[in-house]
Amino acid sequence: MTQTKPLQTDAYSMILEAIDMGIYKPGDRLVESDLADRFGVSRTPIREALQRLETQSLLARDGRSLIVASLDHNQMAELYVVRRELEGLAARLAARHANEEEIAVLRSMVAADDALVNDPPALARANRRFHKQIHLASHNRYLVQQLDLVHRTMALMSTTSLAAQGRGEIAQSEHDGIVSAIEARNEAGAEKALQDHISVAFMTRLKQDANARERSG
CATH class of the missing domain: 1.10.10.10 (Winged helix-like DNA-binding domain superfamily/Winged helix DNA-binding domain)
Known part of the structure; x- marks a missing residue:
């Protein structure tokens, strides 16, 4: 052949x-x-x-x-605004449409990823898989396409916010809360939990960038 x-x-x-x-x-x-x-x-x-x-x-x-390519400060801020809204919508729709098997997969991901909190690169890869699973659980192909584009652009950031001291444990706790809201079919709660998660990640990245500028200055 x-x-x-x-x-x-x-x-x-x-x-x-x-x-x-x-x-x-x-x-x-x-x-x-x-x-x-x-x-x-x-x-x-x-x-x-x-x-x-x-x-x-x-x-x-x-x-x-x-x-x-690289992202300047304004581009990064704009990207996080869009990501926060789209990810929140995905969580809301996942709480509405996800089947039992999809929720079980999300729960198992959170449990498995707890072992990676001291390995930021591995946790970052696991984080992408977790978020992708929520996108798919929204059962909205157009939303998934838009989030794929957002996450492709996220790759242009040279560091992960999960590398910040203590961020891995906090992010895992946030993931647990997101899945709990989806399990409870709490659409508003799932949306807010994921939006808050993205907001904290953005603030963490801003602090990382500020520290990097201070070191280089």
Whole structure:
């Protein structure tokens, strides 16, 4: 049986995942030939994937080169405003529509992720899975699409708020409260719990950025 070549969407997904995992960070230069070698695909799908990522503002031009984009303070604030509202809506709809199996998965995620509170990178990956599960439990495909875009853009932040001292334990407690509200079919409570969770994450990130500026200054 002949092996089919990866499609353009595979090249796109692989580059996006590498950005999301921090392999390529904001400001890093992306070179077609290097990416083709890394992912084992031809340069054509790599070129098409880079064009798509640039259109989505995940990559930016630096002269003739493409680099991973970065977010300034205002862009980050705007992103968190949108994320807070959309995530809250997802939690509200999950409280309304999630089936028993989906709620059980959310509960098991919270329990398993408690073991990761001292491993910020692993907890950040688990956090993304947890939020994605809530998005899917909303049973609204258009909301899921919009939240996918928001979370792709979140990858442009070079650090995770979960790296802040004590944030992992607090975030896990917040996740537990979100799931409890969804389990209770408390739509307003689930929405508020998730919105508050995002607000705290935003404040934590603002403090991280302020501390970083102080150290560099």
